[in-house]
Amino acid sequence: MFPSRRSFLALTGGAAATAAIYGFSAAPAWAEPRFPRNPFTLGVASGDPAPDGVVLWTRLAPEPQAADGLGGMPPYQVQVVWQVATDPDFRAVVKAGTETAAPELAHSVHVEVAGLNPSSDYWFRFRVGSEESPAGHTRTAPAPGSDPGKITFGLASCQSWAGGRYAAYRTMAQEDLDLVVHVGDYTYEGRNHETLADFRNNHAKYKSSPDLQAAHARFPFVVTFDDHEVENNWAGGVSQPDNEASNEPQRFLQLRANAFQAYYEHLPLRRPQRPTGPDMVLYRALDYGSLAKFHVLDTRQYRSDQLTENFPGGPQHPDVYDPSRTLMGDAQEQWLFNGLSSSTARWNVIAQQTMMAQYDYDPTETLSVNHDQWDGYVVSRNRLTNFINQQNPANPVILSGDWHAAFVNDVLLDHSDPASKVVTTEFVGTSISSGCGWAQAIKDGLPANPHTRYINPDKRGWTRCTVTADEFRSDYIIVPSAADTTSPAAVDASFVVRNGRPGAVRV
Ligand SMILES: [Fe+2]
Numbered sequence: 162m163f164p165s166r167r168s169f170l171a172l173t174g175g176a177a178a179t180a181a182i183y184g185f186s187a188a189p190a191w192a193e194p195r196f197p198r199n200p201f202t203l204g205v206a207s208g209d210p211a212p213d214g215v216v217l218w219t220r221l222a223p224e225p226q227a228a229d230g231l232g233g234m235p236p237y238q239v240q241v242v243w244q245v246a247t248d249p250d251f252r253a254v255v256k257a258g259t260e261t262a263a264p265e266l267a268h269s270v271h272v273e274v275a276g277l278n279p280s281s282d283y284w285f286r287f288r289v290g291s292e293e294s295p296a297g298h299t300r301t302a303p304a305p306g307s308d309p310g311k312i313t314f315g316l317a318s319c320q321s322w323a324g325g326r327y328a329a330y331r332t333m334a335q336e337d338l339d340l341v342v343h344v345g346d347y348t349y350e351g352r353n354h355e356t357l358a359d360f361r362n363n364h365a366k367y368k369s370s371p372d373l374q375a376a377h378a379r380f381p382f383v384v385t386f387d388d389h390e391v392e393n394n395w396a397g398g399v400s401q402p403d404n405e406a407s408n409e410p411q412r413f414l415q416l417r418a419n420a421f422q423a424y425y426e427h428l429p430l431r432r433p434q435r436p437t438g439p440d441m442v443l444y445r446a447l448d449y450g451s452l453a454k455f456h457v458l459d460t461r462q463y464r465s466d467q468l469t470e471n472f473p474g475g476p477q478h479p480d481v482y483d484p485s486r487t488l489m490g491d492a493q494e495q496w497l498f499n500g501l502s503s504s505t506a507r508w509n510v511i512a513q514q515t516m517m518a519q520y521d522y523d524p525t526e527t528l529s530v531n532h533d534q535w536d537g538y539v540v541s542r543n544r545l546t547n548f549i550n551q552q553n554p555a556n557p558v559i560l561s562g563d564w565h566a567a568f569v570n571d572v573l574l575d576h577s578d579p580a581s582k583v584v585t586t587e588f589v590g591t592s593i594s595s596g597c598g599w600a601q602a603i604k605d606g607l608p609a610n611p612h613t614r615y616i617n618p619d620k621r622g623w624t625r626c627t628v629t630a631d632e633f634r635s636d637y638i639i640v641p642s643a644a645d646t647t648s649p650a651a652v653d654a655s656f657v658v659r660n661g662r663p664g665a666v667r668v
Contacts, residue, residue: 209447333623350363482539592643
């Protein structure tokens with residue numbers, strides 16, 4: 162049960178005194194806050210599982226599209242009560258507490274719960290005043306060094322609101338997954354979005370989807386952003402010049418700070434991921450016992466600017482080999498190499514944004530590549546493939562998104578030599594909902610890419626990954642219509658990587 166009304170009131174005293182000014186009920190200072198409607202309009206979520214806990218998330222927003230970006234909340238702190246139970250009826254509450262929801266963070270709540278058991282199911286909920294949130298379900302990670310036998314997770318990316326919402330999430334929420342890995346384009350920026358209120362209300366719009374809320378309420382998410390959470394094809398401190406609000410560098414950094422803050426406010430991220438101005442440390446690792454280590458990358462914030470904007474491909478720019486260029490930034494790259502070197506996990510899952518393997522869009526002799534992807538940063542790709550080849554970390558597997566099309570790629574040590582050895586395998590998930598207007602160009606280029614084992618640029622969906630000691634399996638799940646939320650799911654193709662043998666095998 163939730164704390165008694167008496168003990169709850171003790172936590173909220175004083176806050177309501179100015180409530181009447183902001184349309185809340187006039188009430189004595191000791192009263193609990195009252196809302197025009199249930200403030201949990203954006204649902205609940207959990208994320209970044211550890212063996213002993215997760216982060217729980219919600220945001221109070223009785224009016225999620227309020228013009229000031231504050232969700233219809235007053236400009237003062239509110240105490241939110243939370244509970245974690247081992248059963249969906251909350252008969253066995255094992256953890257509970259209160260967390261401050263502050264206007265500086267749009268009354269979002271990030272509760273880092275510890276002291277839970279590994280590999281265990283939990284249910285959680287929030288309460289503020291007399292209002293209760295829907296219940297969420299989550300699952301902790303396996304104990305350090307233990308072998309869970311199997312983990313299953315969903316790979317998601319690119320969920321354009323305009324593309325339809327969200328048959329893919331509806332079908333995902335029906336499964337039994339340990340976690341969901343989201344590799345970016347969680348939101349798409351609106352035209353000339355610039356202010357914090359712009360970005361907050363855009364997130365609130367996406368979060369209004371019952372199917373997205375259902376997935377968040379069912380599984381813990383591990384998220385990283387790509388470009389559209391900020392602006393199309395941004396690179397480090399450089400804006401793509403299609404947004405008049407961000408042509409000036411200082412103005413772009415302020416836009417980036419606003420976008421980062423809204424991203425943090427709307428997702429189940431831990432304290433180290435809270436942004437400081439235009440900076441946010443999003444790369445991090447998560448361990449799933451002895452079976453898997455997830456290395457989650459940020460390939461946007463520290464990258465060199467794109468060499469060309471040719472789309473979907475163009476002639477390879479000679480500077481893709483310039484050693485001063487970087488996709489991850491030196492610090493993150495060294496962190497990744499250290500993490501791979503020290504990992505004792507059977508599988509090293511590298512969850513990141515853009516396609517790593519080369520893809521040639523020109524079926525003739527000419528090489529035509531996309532410079533926003535790793536093809537525009539060949540020097541970075543070669544540093545990673547050489548590291549894998551020389552240091553031999555256990556079973557690296559690459560997860561990617563961004564391109565609104567499904568691919569299975571064998572990543573070569575050196576893509577300039579088609580006979581080069583396969584060092585790792587890449588699973589590129591299709592989009593949840595974003596369209597692929599360049600599908601024909603992908604199909605036309607396929608004969609020039611013998612290392613590409615599978616493409617499907619025509620369908621939206623998600624990818625189910627099942628990991629055991631013997632193999633890493635990816636099932637490419639598609640939905641007939643991204644907009645029809647009753648669409649049934651179908652498996653379009655399945656591939657495995659076998660332990661110790663890089664390269665995809667169709668099953
Ligand atoms: Fe996208």
